[in-house]
Amino acid sequence: MPSGTQRPYVVAHVAVSIDGATTGFRPDVARFYQLAQTWKEDLTLAGADTILAQAQVLAEAERPGPAADGPLLAVVDGRGRVSQWRELREAGHWSEVVALHCRDTPARPPGRPVRELVAGPDRVDLADALRTLVRDEGIGVVRVDSGGRLIGALLAAGLVDEISLLVHPYLAGEQATRFWYGDRPAAAPLTLVAAQSLSDGLVWLRYQPDHAS
Ligand SMILES: NC(=O)c1ccc[n+]([C@@H]2O[C@H](COP(=O)([O-])OP(=O)(O)OC[C@H]3O[C@@H](n4cnc5c(N)ncnc54)[C@H](OP(=O)(O)O)[C@@H]3O)[C@@H](O)[C@H]2O)c1
Known part of the structure; x- marks a missing residue:
């Protein structure tokens, strides 16, 4: 976490096609999650639509229960559309x-x-929510x-410190x-901080928005 701030280090790690899409192609999920371990996040921050897109997978997945050493999951759900809270909690991640x-x-139901x-x-209010999570949960990396x-x-909102793109050879x-x-x-200008060619035509690119450097 940047010193002296009440804000965590926020990294957006995304699987993309060469035209920047996050849908419409088959991502290398294993590689994506292997690289996601780079940051050892304290908090996974997910959008409601990302969770809703996983509804069937979540419903059918095994439920080993909460992972004591795992990160916290926070789901942005301003419209109250998510209902699979038990499945998420017990997913083992x-x-x-x-x-x-x-x-x-x-x-919400009681x-x-x-x-x-x-x-x-x-x-x-994403900035306010992150501030509260830093203060109450000691979150450093998101x-x-x-x-x-x-x-x-x-x-x-100027809240992203790093953009990590796993680029797939697909249009x-x-x-x-x-x-x-x-x-x-x-x-916005970005600074390239790492670029790596991986197997199967994948390229891993990491950038910092200039406000974060
Ligand atoms: N390729 C990848 O790496 C990758 C990763 C994850 C997901 N996906 C795919 O991406 C799709 C979902 O992506 P998406 O972009 O539709 O949704 P998303 O990333 O899940 O983001 C939508 C969420 O952002 C919130 N939001 C948007 N603008 C906001 C603002 N100004 N202030 C506060 N909250 C705001 C929305 O809040 P409200 O609910 O309040 O509207 C909603 O919860 C799915 O198909 C999923 O499978 C791909």
């Missing part, structure tokens, strides 16, 4: 799960097996798991529905 809501999030943190009026829209929102083209940077990011 995370020690605990936190739902990030805002004041306009629809009422007794949900998830902690919640309310930040912001009509959308989750890895963002997102198809792009959550990354775009974090970028817009998603018309099959793409999401891009790693979200919808329409502001132009």
Whole structure:
């Protein structure tokens, strides 16, 4: 975590096609998660749509229970669309799960097996939520798991310290529905901090937004 700040080190690690898409191609999931271990995150920050896209996998997965040594999972869920909290909690990847809501999030059923943190009026205030997680949970490193829209929102708020792209030798083209940077990011210079050719035509690129250097 950058010294003297109340903000964690935030890395967006994404599997992309050469045209920057996060969907519309088959990512090398094993390699993606192997590289994701680079940062040893304290917190995995996921968007609701990323979780909803995994609904069937989650429903069918084994449930070994919370991983005592695993990171915390926080899911941005401003509209209260996620319901598989028990499945997430027991998936064996995370020690605990936190739902990030805002004041306009629809009422939740009582007794949900998830902690919640309310930040912001009509959308989750990402900066405020991260500050609270640093203060209350001692979070230092956050890895963002997102198809792009959550990354775009974090970028817009100046909250991203590193962008890690695992580039696949594939042009998603018309099959793409999401891009790693979200919808329409502001132009910004980046500094390349590492570039590595891997097997199977994969390339791993790591960048820092200039505000983070
Ligand atoms: N290739 C990869 O590495 C990769 C990784 C993960 C996911 N994916 C794929 O990507 C797709 C999902 O990606 P996505 O981009 O649609 O969704 P996403 O990354 O899950 O992001 C959507 C989330 O961001 C929140 N959000 C967006 N703008 C915000 C703002 N300004 N303030 C606060 N919160 C904001 C939304 O909040 P609300 O819920 O409140 O609207 C929502 O929870 C799925 O198909 C998934 O399979 C690919």
